[in-house]
Amino acid sequence: MKNKIRNLSFASVALLLSSQVLADNSLTVVSWGGAFTKSQVEAYHKPFTAKTGTEIVSEDFSGGLAEIKAQVESGNVTWDLVSLDKPDIVRGCAEGLLEPLDPKLLQPGNDGTPANQDFVDGAIHECAVASIVVSNILAYDKSRYSGESTPSKLKDLFDLKKFPGRRALQKQPQGNLEWALLADGVAPDRIYPMLETREGRDRAFRKLDTIKSNVVWWTTGAQPAQLLADGEVVMTSAFNGRIDSAQYVEGKPFEIIWDHQIGYMNGWAIPKGTKNLKKALEFAVFSSSTQALADQARWIAYGPTRKSSAAMLDQELLARLPTAPENYQTVFLFDDEWWIDYADELNEEFNTWLAR
Numbered sequence: 001m002k003n004k005i006r007n008l009s010f011a012s013v014a015l016l017l018s019s020q021v022l023a024d025n026s027l028t029v030v031s032w033g034g035a036f037t038k039s040q041v042e043a044y045h046k047p048f049t050a051k052t053g054t055e056i057v058s059e060d061f062s063g064g065l066a067e068i069k070a071q072v073e074s075g076n077v078t079w080d081l082v083s084l085d086k087p088d089i090v091r092g093c094a095e096g097l098l099e100p101l102d103p104k105l106l107q108p109g110n111d112g113t114p115a116n117q118d119f120v121d122g123a124i125h126e127c128a129v130a131s132i133v134v135s136n137i138l139a140y141d142k143s144r145y146s147g148e149s150t151p152s153k154l155k156d157l158f159d160l161k162k163f164p165g166r167r168a169l170q171k172q173p174q175g176n177l178e179w180a181l182l183a184d185g186v187a188p189d190r191i192y193p194m195l196e197t198r199e200g201r202d203r204a205f206r207k208l209d210t211i212k213s214n215v216v217w218w219t220t221g222a223q224p225a226q227l228l229a230d231g232e233v234v235m236t237s238a239f240n241g242r243i244d245s246a247q248y249v250e251g252k253p254f255e256i257i258w259d260h261q262i263g264y265m266n267g268w269a270i271p272k273g274t275k276n277l278k279k280a281l282e283f284a285v286f287s288s289s290t291q292a293l294a295d296q297a298r299w300i301a302y303g304p305t306r307k308s309s310a311a312m313l314d315q316e317l318l319a320r321l322p323t324a325p326e327n328y329q330t331v332f333l334f335d336d337e338w339w340i341d342y343a344d345e346l347n348e349e350f351n352t353w354l355a356r
Contacts, residue, residue: 025053025054025055026054026056026057027054027055027056027057027080027276027279027280027283028057028059028078028079028080028081029045029056029057029058029059029080029081029082029083030058030059030060030061030079030081030082030083031058031060031061031082031083032060032061032062032063032083032220032221033060033220033221034221034222034242035222035241035242035245035249035299035300036083036221036239036241036242036300037058037060038299038300039241039296039299039300040058040083040296041056041058042295042296042299043292043293043295043296043298043299044283044286044287044292045058047286047292048283048286048287051286052279052282054279054283056283059079061082062219062220063084063085063088064088065084065091065092065097067079068082068092068097068098068271069095069097071271071273072096072097072271072272075273077271077272077273077274077275079271080270080271080274080276080279080283081268081269081280081283081284082268082269082270082271083266083267083268084128084266084267084269085134085264085266086122086125086130086264086265086266086267086334086336087174087264087334087339087340087343088269089125089127089128089130089267089269089336090125090336090337090340091340091343092127092269093125093126093127093128094340096272097271097272098127098128098269098270098271098272099127099269099270099271099272099274099277099280099281100126100127101125101126101127101128101129101270101281101284103115103116103124103129105281105284105285106119106124106129106288107285107288107289107290109290109306109307109308109309110289110290110291110308110312111290111308111311113307113308118290118306118307118308119305119306119307120133120305120306120307122265123265123267123305123306125267127269127270128268128269128270128284129267129268129288129305130265130266130267130305131266131267131268131287131288131292131293131296131304131305132266132267132293132296132302132303132304133263133264133265133302133303133304133305133321133322133323134239134240134241134263134264134265134302134322135239135240135258135261135262135263135264135322135331136170136175136237136238136239136240136261136262136264137237137239137240137243137256137257137258137261137322138151138154138156138157138235138236138237138238138256138257138259139224139225139228139235139236139237139238139243139254139255139256140228140234140235140236140254140255140257141228141229141231141234141252141253141254141255142253142254142255144165144231144234149162151163151235151257152257153257153259153260154182154183154257154259154260155183156235157179157183157211157235158183158207158210158211160210160214163235164234165214165234165235166214166215166216166232166233166234167211167214167216167233167236168215168216168217168218168223168224168227168228168232168233168235168236169215169216169217169218169236169237170217170219170237171217171218171354172347172350173346173347173349173350174334174339174343175237175262175334176208176237177195177201177204177205177346177350178191178195178262178332178334179237179260179262180203180204180205180207180208181194181195181200181204181207182260182332183207183260184203184204184207186203188332191332192335192338195342195346196342201346201349205349205353208353216232216233217354218236218237221238221239221242224236224237224238224239224242224243225238225242225243225245225246225252225254228246228252228254229246229252240256240261240301240302240322241300241301241302243256244256244300244301244320245300245301248301248320258322258326258327258328258329259330260330260332261322261327261330261331261332262331262332262333262334263322263323263328263331263332263333263334264333264334265305266302267288267305268283268284268287270284288305290306290308290309290312293305293306293309294309294310294312294313297309297310297313297317298313298317301317301320301321302321302322303321303322303323310323
């Protein structure tokens with residue numbers, strides 16, 4: 001009987017030790033789900049695990065800082081890395097929610113170019129490294145416009161007479177307010193100064209009023225392509241990579257309107273207080289290498305933030321990226337610092353407008 005108890009005890013200890021080793025050799029990496037997370041799994045997670053033996057536990061979220069803030073303030077940080085948009089990176093860093101990331105840790109490009117010269121401007125931040133340039137674009141289903149003129153400009157989003165039907169837009173002020181003013185004829189360099197004024201905000205909301213009754217509001221990145229595919233809308237805003245995947249992976253007859261695409265960056269940030277800081281930094285460095293960024297672009301059509309990564313891609317793929325010269329002609333770039341200052345009040349105004 002004593003031997004059985006001793007054997008059971010040894011087995012229990014072995015199981016506990018095994019579980020502890022697994023816990024100590026894993027990272028919880030949080031992202032947006034769907035085709036985007038799949039691109040990260042293939043380009044980053046699997047190669048990192050193969051190289052280091054570290055297990056990657058993948059979780060999805062809907063963006064923003066709320067969950068990170070709750071974890072940091074409670075002292076119970078369970079996320080090790082989070083895929084954040086640049087405005088949230090800047091804001092999260094300023095609020096002390098993110099760990100610093102020393103740019104000296106970043107690898108040079110595979111051609112030997114130092115990291116600070118290889119990354120595009122704005123990609124390296126004191127609390128993160130951006131891996132991709134994402135764009136909010138408009139998209140439509142070509143099969144719905146057989147024999148007719150097709151949408152081609154931002155202003156067509158607001159033209160219900162020429163292009164009747166429901167539209168889908170992301171349920172947030174960011175992007176929609178800028179597009180409203182751009183479509184109303186405001187010069188790009190006047191957008192943010194105007195949105196600081198009552199007159200400018202009213203003008204943006206009046207423009208959105210012209211299509212409000214025809215808008216379906218989406219909240220997750222997978223919804224726009226599904227709404228188009230189901231015929232619920234004729235036109236939608238979307239992340240360009242989601243539409244590209246629908247086109248080239250699923251064979252959907254979708255078309256992207258690049259006119260006044262709104263570009264921004266997304267990258268890896270580490271919540272303050274993670275118990276796996278060393279491994280998290282190792283993952284951030286690995287997943288921002290030349291090879292890793294080029295590999296992700298092959299899975300989803302977002303522009304890599306390294307110039308050396310873009311040089312590894314074929315011309316057909318490069319032409320599908322938001323950073324391709326032809327697509328980039330009328331790009332409008334988010335002002336991350338501006339949104340830090342005005343996000344709270346404009347979110348409140350936007351929600352009030354939605355409820356009217």
